Amino acid sequence: MSAVWWKGIAPVVARLSCDGREHELRWTAGELLAPSHPDLAGEQILGALAGQRCACLDALDAWAGHAGDLRVLVLASRGPADPVLVRPEDGLLGQPPGARAQLARRRAAVAAIMGGQASRDRDRGDPLATLLGLGAPLQARLTATVAAAWRERLRDGAAPADTAAAQAARPALHAALYGRVVATLRGWTGQPGLRVTLTMIPEAAPPALARDGDGIAVELPFGWISDVWARGLGTCWDRFCLAAGPAGDGWELSTAGPDLGAAEPIMISGSAGG
Amino acid sequence: VAEFDAELYLRLAGERTLLDSSGDDGPAESSPLEAAGHALVAVGAITAGAAQAIVDDYQLALSYRRGEHPHRRHVRARRSALSSSPGHRLAALRAVACGRLIEQPWGQLFLRYLVLRSGSISLHVSMRASLATPGPPTRSLRPGFASATSRVRMARPGPGPRVSGPGLPQQLTITDDQGTSVSASLSGSGNDHEWDGEFEATAGLAQETAWIEVLGERVELPTEPSPSPDVWVEPLTAQDPAVDYLWARVAVRSEFHGPGTLESSMEALVAAGSLASDDPAIAEVRAVAAHLSRGSGGARAAGHQGRLPEPWRSMMARRGRDSGPDGLVVAGVTTPEFDGITAAVLTVRSADEGFIADVEVVPGLPLWRWLDASVDQPLLAWWAADDRGHHYLGRPGSWHSSLDHSGGQIEFWPALDPAARVLDIRPATMAARAVIRVPLEWGEEPER
Numbered sequence: 001m002s003a004v005w006w007k008g009i010a011p012v013v014a015r016l017s018c019d020g021r022e023h024e025l026r027w028t029a030g031e032l033l034a035p036s037h038p039d040l041a042g043e044q045i046l047g048a049l050a051g052q053r054c055a056c057l058d059a060l061d062a063w064a065g066h067a068g069d070l071r072v073l074v075l076a077s078r079g080p081a082d083p084v085l086v087r088p089e090d091g092l093l094g095q096p097p098g099a100r101a102q103l104a105r106r107r108a109a110v111a112a113i114m115g116g117q118a119s120r121d122r123d124r125g126d127p128l129a130t131l132l133g134l135g136a137p138l139q140a141r142l143t144a145t146v147a148a149a150w151r152e153r154l155r156d157g158a159a160p161a162d163t164a165a166a167q168a169a170r171p172a173l174h175a176a177l178y179g180r181v182v183a184t185l186r187g188w189t190g191q192p193g194l195r196v197t198l199t200m201i202p203e204a205a206p207p208a209l210a211r212d213g214d215g216i217a218v219e220l221p222f223g224w225i226s227d228v229w230a231r232g233l234g235t236c237w238d239r240f241c242l243a244a245g246p247a248g249d250g251w252e253l254s255t256a257g258p259d260l261g262a263a264e265p266i267m268i269s270g271s272a273g274g
Numbered sequence: 275v276a277e278f279d280a281e282l283y284l285r286l287a288g289e290r291t292l293l294d295s296s297g298d299d300g301p302a303e304s305s306p307l308e309a310a311g312h313a314l315v316a317v318g319a320i321t322a323g324a325a326q327a328i329v330d331d332y333q334l335a336l337s338y339r340r341g342e343h344p345h346r347r348h349v350r351a352r353r354s355a356l357s358s359s360p361g362h363r364l365a366a367l368r369a370v371a372c373g374r375l376i377e378q379p380w381g382q383l384f385l386r387y388l389v390l391r392s393g394s395i396s397l398h399v400s401m402r403a404s405l406a407t408p409g410p411p412t413r414s415l416r417p418g419f420a421s422a423t424s425r426v427r428m429a430r431p432g433p434g435p436r437v438s439g440p441g442l443p444q445q446l447t448i449t450d451d452q453g454t455s456v457s458a459s460l461s462g463s464g465n466d467h468e469w470d471g472e473f474e475a476t477a478g479l480a481q482e483t484a485w486i487e488v489l490g491e492r493v494e495l496p497t498e499p500s501p502s503p504d505v506w507v508e509p510l511t512a513q514d515p516a517v518d519y520l521w522a523r524v525a526v527r528s529e530f531h532g533p534g535t536l537e538s539s540m541e542a543l544v545a546a547g548s549l550a551s552d553d554p555a556i557a558e559v560r561a562v563a564a565h566l567s568r569g570s571g572g573a574r575a576a577g578h579q580g581r582l583p584e585p586w587r588s589m590m591a592r593r594g595r596d597s598g599p600d601g602l603v604v605a606g607v608t609t610p611e612f613d614g615i616t617a618a619v620l621t622v623r624s625a626d627e628g629f630i631a632d633v634e635v636v637p638g639l640p641l642w643r644w645l646d647a648s649v650d651q652p653l654l655a656w657w658a659a660d661d662r663g664h665h666y667l668g669r670p671g672s673w674h675s676s677l678d679h680s681g682g683q684i685e686f687w688p689a690l691d692p693a694a695r696v697l698d699i700r701p702a703t704m705a706a707r708a709v710i711r712v713p714l715e716w717g718e719e720p721e722r
Contacts, residue, residue: 071331074288074331074332074334074335075331075334075335075338078292078293082292082293082339083339084338084339085338085339085340085341086338129338132338170282171279171281171282171285172281172285174282174285174286175282175285175286175288175289178286178289179289179292179293182289182293183293186293193294
């Protein structure tokens with residue numbers, strides 16, 4: 001029950017200041033594009049030769065650089081009830097190289113005065129902060145991108161190196177899934193303190209949901225983030241979605257009701273999450 | 275039984291911290307995540323580097339949700355950098371009692387004691403402005419044990435030998451028997467009418483000087499403190515690392531910087547298999563922590579003393595007594611290094627309610643706060659014991675800390691037994707402790 005990871009995730013547009021003008025960044029079909037720069041390759045070459053950069057190109061580079069970054073899953077929002085308040089200007093994108101270097105030197109100097117080493121991109125001045133500051137919709141798509149990359153490594157038949165990487169990252173992946181599942185379940189039940197026990201199961205294993213004392217025990221694969229959460233299908237018609245997959249021109253959801261009874265299918269037509 | 279995964283445990287604690295913080299836009303006072311991280315590192319369940327990376331990431335995530343400035347990561351970075359950079363040592367020192375009261379038009383200057391080092395001096399004083407000047411209520415210069423709130427030392431900025439309004443001088447010129455003069459600046463704590471602190475200069479005087487001159491008065495110095503304290507270091511063998519850790523937590527009173535952090539530590543240790551969930555030490559630690567959190571009221575704690583282990587039970591029983599002797603003992607002794615720490619005890623000053631040790635510590639250890647602490651910051655507890663079998667516990671009061679050096683006053687409770695003749699001050703980490711054996715031959719304190 002899986003599809004191309006970006007299928008059903010609606011395109012979004014973010015705006016940012018680039019060379020003194022407001023430009024658009026467009027995410028669609030799993031890719032971030034800079035439509036205000038039609039000759040992107042040429043601009044990249046010219047920029048490299050002249051030592052000049054612009055915010056749009058920086059954003060594309062940052063996106064590519066963080067497309068598999070597990071820290072995205074830590075820093076980005078778990079859902080609508082978890083707003084992330086980073087401002088785009090907290091990052092360095094779009095600053096000319098001289099200014100960026102100056103800022104970096106200043107930060108390093110401040111860190112040195114404070115007695116420590118310069119933070120290694122773990123600051124509000126880091127490009128990831130700027131990406132997160134481009135708005136919740138784009139932030140959710142960055143999360144979907146990262147989740148999809150790691151989900152591929154978890155699949156049976158993944159390359160040995162990918163499998164090993166996924167095994168090493170398992171605690172981070174489990175935690176990322178936990179945070180998003182708990183946020184969704186708490187919103188669904190209306191219980192902000194709901195206790196949730198999550199078992200992260202193999203990608204091909206059947207999901208499950210059951211009452212666990214005064215809490216809920218749930219068994220889900222990491223791919224739930226890509227298949228369900230990223231498509232905005234966490235809850236549907238007052239039911240919790242355990243899994244989602246393409247069915248014809250729509251989607252088939254496996255859902256549990258408020259009574260936490262047996263899972264039942266729901267068919268929806270058209271785009272999910274849009 | 276699944277093997278305990280410390281990284282997963284910490285990350286899930288981080289997720290719960292984030293989820294539970296939704297809608298809470300105030301600054302985090304404490305974090306169960308950090309408490310769990312510190313506990314797991316202490317028992318070796320995870321490396322400090324791995325735990326710190328997780329804690330830092332989740333703290334950054336929290337700051338993104340609260341609009342906080344993430345400067346404290348720099349603080350942590352410097353603590354971590356410092357802990358891995360050896361070489362900081364306390365310089366040899368000579369500490370001598372002065373015991374001189376100097377009357378001035380602006381008020382009284384009492385010279386308590388002088389610390390001479392190669393390249394620096396500090397003259398520890400108390401000052402009181404002339405009584406003619408009205409002002410706000412002043413605090414006693416005696417140990418202030420009534421308040422559980424730590425006083426933070428403040429430096430008085432600005433050069434020049436000026437006094438501010440009805441206040442007190444901020445600089446003094448001090449001269450030795452070689453004719454060398456230094457200008458020393460005031461730091462410490464107090465108000466415009468009373469000040470308790472020290473005049474410090476980064477230029478040194480002759481370490482063996484027989485006298486100093488201050489405000490035109492010559493102050494003869496004793497050749498040596500007599501008798502000299504003994505000092506040694508003892509390794510501490512862990513009986514049970516998890517239980518020892520919890521007791522150390524209670525002794526440094528770190529749990530008071532966030533309700534629930536002690537429970538978070540216990541949960542982490544139980545989850546890691548380092549502590550049995552039915553270990554009787556858990557109830558004892560909880561009972562002591564509860565008593566300590568009730569403040570200094572001995573009577574309030576009296577009803578539950580039967581459940582407390584020693585030395586806590588006898589300490590609680592003596593809490594609140596105002597029977598300590600009045601006086602000052604100059605120790606002026608530096609410990610050998612223990613568990614990466616070197617400490618100097620300059621003086622012990624006793625009063626009715628308790629006693630204070632003026633100390634210095636290398637490397638710089640800040641007042642314990644979870645938000646500033648790295649996951650491997652040592653728990654330095656200040657214990658003391660006298661020759662009468664009584665035990666005492668100290669905590670930083672007035673305190674200052676820099677990158678490689680910290681110091682100030684350790685306020686001990688309960689009040690010192692007036693019959694005690696010897697006091698062992700025992701700064702201790704979980705791995706080792708120093709013992710500074712101070713003969714209690716009291717010098718005079720100023721009449722207040």
